[in-house]
Amino acid sequence: MAKKNESTGLKKLLEDQLADLYYVEKQLTKVLPKMAKAARNEELQGAFEEHLNETLEQVGRLEQMFEALGRTAKAKKCPAIDGILEEGKEIMDEFKGDEALDAGLVAAAQKVEHYEITSYGSMKAWAEQLGLEDITALIDETLEEEKGADEKLTSIAEQVVNIEAEEGEEEGEEEDEESTTKRSNGRSKAPTRKVKSMVE
Numbered sequence: 001m002a003k004k005n006e007s008t009g010l011k012k013l014l015e016d017q018l019a020d021l022y023y024v025e026k027q028l029t030k031v032l033p034k035m036a037k038a039a040r041n042e043e044l045q046g047a048f049e050e051h052l053n054e055t056l057e058q059v060g061r062l063e064q065m066f067e068a069l070g071r072t073a074k075a076k077k078c079p080a081i082d083g084i085l086e087e088g089k090e091i092m093d094e095f096k097g098d099e100a101l102d103a104g105l106v107a108a109a110q111k112v113e114h115y116e117i118t119s120y121g122s123m124k125a126w127a128e129q130l131g132l133e134d135i136t137a138l139i140d141e142t143l144e145e146e147k148g149a150d151e152k153l154t155s156i157a158e159q160v161v162n163i164e165a166e167e168g169e170e171e172g173e174e175e176d177e178e179s180t181t182k183r184s185n186g187r188s189k190a191p192t193r194k195v196k197s198m199v200e
């Protein structure tokens, strides 16, 4: 009996995680085009566009998983990803036109990837435990894409974005005192500004 309960609980966890990730991926199909548009660096722009295409595939894969479980695809609001995306929106607003914008975008995007990697990773372990081979294979495909996206972001940050942000800082130091003061004043107002939701 204990074994049966354990398996029922694990299946429920799997279904909850599926609904959570369905919400996450659908939000990301709305947010990634905005991040691509905001990015200054072409390689970063391309990475966001490429991951948008993968994300659309991932939505489809999650629907296949619901189907395999005999469930209707249903999204469950995920406050964790909403918070991460809200932070990303703040970066886009606060650093608009700033050399450091891309470094901020990479950081925000990697928070999302890490959330996805850990969520799909847990879900894969549960699916394996439950002997759901089809679902495990689908999760694996997505998991590889998430890891690939994360690695690509790391290499973009290391090769280009962080260097650009540093250069921007150096240029800023050469500015006269008046413009520096103006800029820092502008910055200090940013946190109190009402930030519209990125996904509306």
Ligand SMILES: [Fe+2]
Residues within 6 Å of the ligand: 025, 028, 055, 058, 116, 146
């Ligand atoms: Fe994803």
Ligand SMILES: [Fe+2]
Residues within 6 Å of the ligand: 051, 112, 113, 116, 146, 149
């Ligand atoms: Fe992703």
